[in-house]
Amino acid sequence: MALLRKKDEGFTGDTVGLEGVGLRYDTGPEILTDVSLAIPQRSFHFLTGPSGAGKTSLLSLMYLAKRPTRGGLTLFGEDVTRAARGRLATLRRRLGVVFQDFRLLDHMSAFDNVALPLRIAGVGETVVQRNVSELLNWVGLEEFKNAHPATLSGGQKQRVAIARAVVNRPKLILADEPTGNVDDTIAMRLMQLFVELHKLGASVIIATHNEPLVARFPFPRLHLDKGAVSILPPLTAQPSDQTAVEM
Amino acid sequence: MFGIRSDLPLKRDTAGRFVLWLVMVLVFMASLAVTVNSYIGVLLNDWNRSVTGTLTVQVPVMDLGEKGAAPTVGKILDVLKRHPAVAKAEAVPRAKVIALLKPWLGESDVIADLPLPALIDVELRTDEPEAVAAVTASIKTAAPQAVVDDHRVWLNRVMGLAQGFSVVAMTIMILVTGALGLTVVFATRASLAEFVQVIEVLHVVGAKDGYIAGQFARRALLQGMLGGAAGLALYAPALALVAWLASRVDPEILPNAALPAAHWLTLAALPFAAGLLAMLTAHITVRRALSAKV
Ligand SMILES: Nc1ncnc2c1ncn2[C@@H]1O[C@H](COP(=O)(O)OP(=O)(O)O)[C@@H](O)[C@H]1O
Ligand SMILES: [Mg+2]
Numbered sequence: 001m002a003l004l005r006k007k008d009e010g011f012t013g014d015t016v017g018l019e020g021v022g023l024r025y026d027t028g029p030e031i032l033t034d035v036s037l038a039i040p041q042r043s044f045h046f047l048t049g050p051s052g053a054g055k056t057s058l059l060s061l062m063y064l065a066k067r068p069t070r071g072g073l074t075l076f077g078e079d080v081t082r083a084a085r086g087r088l089a090t091l092r093r094r095l096g097v098v099f100q101d102f103r104l105l106d107h108m109s110a111f112d113n114v115a116l117p118l119r120i121a122g123v124g125e126t127v128v129q130r131n132v133s134e135l136l137n138w139v140g141l142e143e144f145k146n147a148h149p150a151t152l153s154g155g156q157k158q159r160v161a162i163a164r165a166v167v168n169r170p171k172l173i174l175a176d177e178p179t180g181n182v183d184d185t186i187a188m189r190l191m192q193l194f195v196e197l198h199k200l201g202a203s204v205i206i207a208t209h210n211e212p213l214v215a216r217f218p219f220p221r222l223h224l225d226k227g228a229v230s231i232l233p234p235l236t237a238q239p240s241d242q243t244a245v246e247m
Numbered sequence: 248m249f250g251i252r253s254d255l256p257l258k259r260d261t262a263g264r265f266v267l268w269l270v271m272v273l274v275f276m277a278s279l280a281v282t283v284n285s286y287i288g289v290l291l292n293d294w295n296r297s298v299t300g301t302l303t304v305q306v307p308v309m310d311l312g313e314k315g316a317a318p319t320v321g322k323i324l325d326v327l328k329r330h331p332a333v334a335k336a337e338a339v340p341r342a343k344v345i346a347l348l349k350p351w352l353g354e355s356d357v358i359a360d361l362p363l364p365a366l367i368d369v370e371l372r373t374d375e376p377e378a379v380a381a382v383t384a385s386i387k388t389a390a391p392q393a394v395v396d397d398h399r400v401w402l403n404r405v406m407g408l409a410q411g412f413s414v415v416a417m418t419i420m421i422l423v424t425g426a427l428g429l430t431v432v433f434a435t436r437a438s439l440a441e442f443v444q445v446i447e448v449l450h451v452v453g454a455k456d457g458y459i460a461g462q463f464a465r466r467a468l469l470q471g472m473l474g475g476a477a478g479l480a481l482y483a484p485a486l487a488l489v490a491w492l493a494s495r496v497d498p499e500i501l502p503n504a505a506l507p508a509a510h511w512l513t514l515a516a517l518p519f520a521a522g523l524l525a526m527l528t529a530h531i532t533v534r535r536a537l538s539a540k541v
Contacts, residue, residue, distance in 0.1 A: 065450070085455075085537075085538065086456070089453055089455040093453035103444060103447070105254070106256065108254075120458060164452065168452075
């Protein structure tokens with residue numbers, strides 16, 4: 001996967017750092033209270049917790065769709081609470097997000113959806129054609145490159161969404177319940193995709209409440225409950241269940 | 248559209264289609280204002296040119312003696328022809344006076360029997376007020392009953408009316424510009440709300456505000472130009488109809504003046520102006536809306 005290998009972006013320290021972060025919506029209660037957390041480079045975490053615990057909210061802080069109501073947040077070593085809007089856009093180009101509901105653009109083909117981050121970054125069309133085709137092959141969707149999202153199955157949309165998230169070779173991948181809408185077989189394939197990306201050097205955080213799935217991988221869990229995060233050890237019975245990880 | 252890649256789903260863009268229609272109507276109105284303004288300019292020029300440096304001497308009917316107007320007219324002509332400021336002076340033939348009255352009185356034979364005032368057309372070498380006053384004074388000395396009209400009062404009133412029309416035309420242009428700007432602002436805001444999910448995705452995949460604003464601006468430019476072109480297309484037959492109706496009016500009342508090239512150029516520029524205005528407005532609206540986020 002030469003496509004996904006990229007020279008180091010030249011930041012030191014943690015990929016994400018949260019320091020006493022609080023988040024509330026308008027005048028509601030604090031969804032997150034006093035969260036301090038460090039996501040090291042090249043790490044892999046599950047993000048677990050009951051529905052409504054704030055998993056999506058925590059991820060949206062990390063992909064800079066929200067600012068913390070209090071506390072500090074660093075991304076790739078930069079203090080984003082003080083960064084200008086234009087700078088946030090630049091930082092976002094170094095991360096890949098898979099939304100729970102995919103958020104594919106319905107008026108574009110699968111190919112154009114995946115190509116979007118590259119085109120927005122001003123990448124030349126020859127490179128776009130080559131990289132996107134290669135990536136669509138990799139996720140097994142080469143036949144569907146011209147299909148519009150509405151005509152794709154849940155699993156296919158999921159893979160388009162993941163391809164779009166990784167096409168820019170992100171250093172941080174944030175996936176919100178990426179296996180929520182697919183059956184177990186596809187869920188495992190998608191997970192193996194993330195593991196592959198992790199091995200290629202990205203930090204990965206996957207929000208999920210699919211415990212059996214979490215139990216098959218030897219990765220630590222960030223557990224959200226009552227607004228606080230605790231780091232739990234891998235749920236897996238065998239500390240290194242390589243058979244589940246390898247494709 | 249036009250082979251330009253757009254990240255916005257233009258097909259289900261209801262607000263955008265509304266802008267297109269409204270720009271069409273606005274450009275139609277603006278075109279009308281441009282034509283009115285140009286035509287008034289032409290008329291004023293025409294009237295001004297034909298009237299400055301000229302006088303009309305009128306010998307009223309009731310002051311004519313038994314021999315009619317001839318002696319008085321002769322006396323006045325005599326004075327005028329010797330005056331250094333006068334280039335030309337000649338009595339208006341009765342037939343021409345009748346012709347002048349025809350548009351108002353119709354083709355009736357009655358005119359021929361009417362006692363008509365005698366008229367003398369005078370052309371001066373200059374339109375300086377002193378010369379006009381000097382010539383008027385010598386006419387008055389020769390024939391105190393003669394009425395000298397330097398057309399200024401008439402011209403000033405007509406010009407006042409024409410300027411009134413011009414002000415109205417300018418007001419229409421200002422209102423149209425404002426209406427176009429406001430329409431684009433509100434339509435852009437509606438689109439922003441409609442495409443909020445698309446915009447969030449664009450942001451998350453690394454788009455800067457300027458990029459997103461550019462998408463909206465490009466769309467607004469197209470809408471402005473297309474709507475403007477449609478407005479002109481609608482205006483063309485309307486203008487042709489009015490021109491034809493005007494051509495049927497007697498040229499003594501409404502001079503058959505040709506509209507200047509500037510008029511046609513201004514009309515041709517309207518769609519581009521509409522597009523440009525829409526583009527800038529959309530860009531600013533989006534930048535403002537986005538900078539209030541996150
Ligand atoms: N846009 C919002 N406005 C107000 N409250 C919200 C919003 N989004 C989420 N919440 C609330 O924040 C809490 C956490 O939501 P969320 O982050 O979606 O949790 P999870 O992803 O773990 O299910 C919930 O109580 C939810 O109702
Ligand atoms: Mg959620």
